[in-house]
Amino acid sequence: MALTRRSFLVRTGAVGVASAIAPTLALGGEAQAATWRKRLTGADLDTNSRWQVAGTDLGIPYVLENGSIGYLFGDTFNTPWPEGPPLPNDWRSPVMLRSNVHPGAAGGVVFDSAARVAGNGRAPELMHNGHNGIGIDGLWEVTVIPNDGISFPETGRQLISYMSIENWNSAGPAGPHWRSRYAGLAYSDNGNDFVRTPLKWWNDATNTDPFQMWTMQRDGDWVYVFSVRAGRQDGPMMLRRVRWDRLFFPESYEGWGWNGSNLGWGRPCTPILTGRFGEPSVRRLADGTWVMSYLNCANGCIVTRTAAGPDQVWTAEKVQVTSWQEPGLYGGFIHPWSSRQPNDLHLMVSKWTRTLDGRSTAYHMSQFAGTA
Template sequence: MTLARRSFLGKIAIAGAAGAVAPFLLRPGTAQAATWKKRLTGTDLDTNSRWQVAGTDLGIPYVLENGSIGYLFGDTFNTPWPEGPPLPNDWRSPVMLRSNIHPGAPGGVVFDSAARVAGNGRAPELMHNGHNGIGIDGLWEVTVIPNDGISFPETGRQLISYMSIENWNSAGPAGPHWKSRYAGLAFSDNGNDFIRTSLKWWNTGDNTDPFQMWTMQRHGDWVYVFSVRSGRQDGPMMLRRVRWDRLFYPESYEGWGWNGSNWGWGRPCTPILTGRFGEPSVRRLSDGTWAMAYLNCATGCIVTRTAAGPDQVWTGEKIQVTPWQEPGLYGGFIHPWSTTGANNLHLMVSKWTKTLDNRSTAYHMSQFVGSL
């Protein structure tokens, strides 16, 4: 078995872990708000025939500097799933497809282009990736996984937050979790080629740093950064903010914290939520509502919360997608053109299922439609 395949089998086990416990906590018929609309990636779709994006995950949507939407994908292959066959299978990450189609259109999301490609052709990865080897900074790197993207029309620049993955199967007191080595930022001034900066938010040796998986949302002069631990572990969710033109200056990040009597900015971060979080996704909707989505790894469900502002009280969880609808689900990224009206929440949901002997049976991303 190749090193790459061993690493991905570890990731498969983690991906299926949340769904595995769900049958004991939820029963068929549990109410949910979102419904499946369409599958967006796969060997049988034009994502493969046009750009060789077949087996892939995530699909994190964010607004590009020209107003259309970029979708960031993680580990991507020209085969249905990571382990092939055949091998090698053109492993890339991250990859971006783009669309200017509103997700609420009758046909749902339709991709029209890929980053770094003129028309049709193989979509390459956006930035350097160590691929089970020595990364750009001389450190061992299994892969690079995108967390979120953000753009700045003032400058035409785009930023991607990402994790440099140290391993997919790090032992711990609550079982195996993937371990990031650090979180980082990459930028592009042409919308195609991203450069990894030297900035690193280092993980701890015990994999408990709460600033590894980021989601970012700009409002006015500020970018609000919500973050959790890597590996879908139990732990806190933290909130920071930074002026949009100071994202490359770590000393400019302000924490949102509790001092014993009140909350305020410019303090050490205090958890705004605690739980077993998957990748978080936060977007400010057109009516000013802030919406949050993530995989609740204790129940195996994609859930949402809302708030009047990033530093306001968040509602309780609302179940959007259950593992009874989509086995092996994760992600749950909010499309920025979602609204608070009925059936106007658009979620990008990944599915990764496998047999008991670790052979994948599905690895793709779909669009779900629900209500906040």
């Protein structure tokens, strides 16, 4: 496996800026860092002894069709970090662990099961992965990385948005960026086995397509899709919506756009934000507040914004987790059971730290609690 995906954070984390564009963003707020609660994956934890999930990428929580929470991991290993030792180290992606424990409980998140496993045992991949070879569609694929998940109680179906990774080191103006070949959708009708559909949102020749890294949130009959470029590049964040039962029909997606005088649906997308975004995460809280989280690659911090709705004014960034608190951080994913109450915004934060000579020292996910 190529070990370049996250290593460029040190080189690129101080370049670029996450900024607002008129007229969508204008509100300010005081930043206050979240606090570390516990580490959730690692070779010394039961995620490894029970399911051989030790070193992990990401850890995206979403509501399953039965109301519990699934956590989606990208490149996963039975060793503390991707390079082992020993090798081979059972590289898998994506993998899902589950939990019905509220993140605000005294002991924090506790995983109780893994997808595609009855009880304890090795947690396998959820779907086909080319693993540095020819993928399911006959194209070269380094790996498959999940973007987000969503479920539909009406049908019992789950969907995962993912990226098919072409390489980890495409040239870019601020250093190498990973390149996705396309974003796709996979589905499961049994909550375990996911089928990759033929649908593809292709990246472009310049690796600047803004519809590669998705986060999805349902509200009523609509699913709202926020997306950015692959590779943590400078660029726009776009907003689309689609009826929940039309996600497999690209022509049904509506863009949110500016026509020169006002913003509205059913138009070509125009940016709702611009910046250098890491993986985005958006969730609608129980009180109706929308919360967005992402890595701001300008300052190396996990930041959040809030809004009254997906197409409403988003507040200024609020710093939740800094790179001083959690060196090597990159993913900050909002737990769906979070609330606006103090210290009840629960973030799943992934990290990968390495020495100057390339040896990993941490590759796991932790739980933080802050205030939206």
